[in-house]
Amino acid sequence: MSVKIPLGISACLLGEQVRFDGGHKRLAFAVNELAPFVRFEPVCPEMAIGLPTPRPALRLVKQSDEAIHLCFSKEGGKEMTDQMRDWSAERVKSLHHLCGYILCAKSPSCGMERVRVYEPDTNNNRKAGMGLFAEKLKAEMPWLPMEEDGRLHDPVLRENFVGRICALHEFNQMWQRGLTRAQLIAFHSRYKLLMLAHSQEKYRELGPFVASMSQWDSLEAFAFEYRNRMMALLSQPASRRNHTNVLMHAQGYFRRQLSSPQRQELAELIDRYRCGVQPLLAPITMLKHYMSQYPHPWLTQQRYFDPYPEALRLRYGQ
Structure with a gap:
């Protein structure tokens, strides 16, 4: 393969310490096996909208308007929905050259499926959401191969x-x-x-x-x-x-x-x-x-x- 494949990836999966707790989720398959054949383009959406690490955890919340919001997990936490949606909508426009994307599972920004959605009034939660960045990525490029780190163990x-x-x-x-x-x-x-x-x-x-x-x-x-x-x-x-x-x-x-x-x-x-x-x-x-x-x-x-x-x-x- 003469030209490396351009591949998007959640930065934490490459071992970058960008998660809310200051840690990472290094994916050995990506770092050790895929790396010789691809050119990774890492991004952490939460860091990209200006959040520090470590930081309070974010989560998806279904509020009274039935829409999904991105909020800090502590009660009454600041909402980051507009910042994440606006940044994601702009960012994905520059990713049409990519040939695939590896996303961090369960993340409220990058999760591809089954991300927890909380209902603050009842304290219930369901694994039924999709990360806001992943959602924009899929909408912009429905043909793009997308997978989560956990699913790549299959x-x-x-x-x-x-x-x-x-x-x-x-x-x-x-x-x-x-x-x-x-x-x-x-x-x-x-x-x-x-x-x-x-x-x-x-x-x-x-x-x-x-x-x-x-x-x-x-x-x-x-x-x-x-x-x-x-x-x-x-x-x-x-x-x-x-x-x-x-x-x-x-x-x-x-x-x-x-x-x-x-x-x-x-x-x-x-x-x-x-x-x-x-x-x-x-x-x-x-x-x-x-x-x-x-x-x-x-x-x-x-x-x-x-x-x-x-x-x-x-x-x-x-």
């Missing part, structure tokens, strides 16, 4: 997130070099098998859309909509069933070159993956071996076989 969600930021990075680089219809079609072709692994239904819907490219007056408008649809498709985690179908499809490209025992061995390996006995890496490794022996121009350029840096070892346990 190997399926981690693999899905990294795959999406790599795909978006490649797409954005293509766009920056200058869009052409040929490049867009080639990009779509390279991602066919990977998209099928995520959602066969949505991939079939995307095909006619790509075929309609010539009907669009603006190629940039088409690319914008294509990016939305592609990222929505890839946000669905790839399933074992879909992976199996993709592997069987790739196997068909070698039916003439392989001997009967070789075909049987590969078929059995794919079936063992389908049954959960072998990890995904096993049949993919064998297919890549045959691809090196019997190169096929279309199959060789499929991102499915190398969707992200191998050093991240994301398919080892699937």
Whole structure:
């Protein structure tokens, strides 16, 4: 990967001591594993609006007007809603170059989901909110891959997130070099098998859309909509069933070159993956071996076989 992927991140996840208690929430996966491949752009929204560290804790509060407010947690604490919303609305406008964002879970500014919302009159609280900065970020760039630090401990969600930021990075680089219809079609072709692994239904819907490219007056408008649809498709985690179908499809490209025992061995390996006995890496490794022996121009350029840096070892346990 010649150009590092621009990735937004809550500053506390990089080990910066910016939390309300003066501490941090260093995310080892980001600092130790992702760092060689990405260019982090850290921010702490609460520090950015002028709050010090340490500071009184903030929380989301549902007040009598039914709206969500950002207030200091102590009773009668000062409200920071307008400051956070105004700063967030302005900040996210400058983040369109990013290919993903890692957010701090449970934070009233950065939490992506299930942030506690308090009702001061009843003292009840529900895990039903979203951080004010995260909310603006999602509204401004609905195509942007977003994940929380806690969710990235899940190997399926981690693999899905990294795959999406790599795909978006490649797409954005293509766009920056200058869009052409040929490049867009080639990009779509390279991602066919990977998209099928995520959602066969949505991939079939995307095909006619790509075929309609010539009907669009603006190629940039088409690319914008294509990016939305592609990222929505890839946000669905790839399933074992879909992976199996993709592997069987790739196997068909070698039916003439392989001997009967070789075909049987590969078929059995794919079936063992389908049954959960072998990890995904096993049949993919064998297919890549045959691809090196019997190169096929279309199959060789499929991102499915190398969707992200191998050093991240994301398919080892699937």
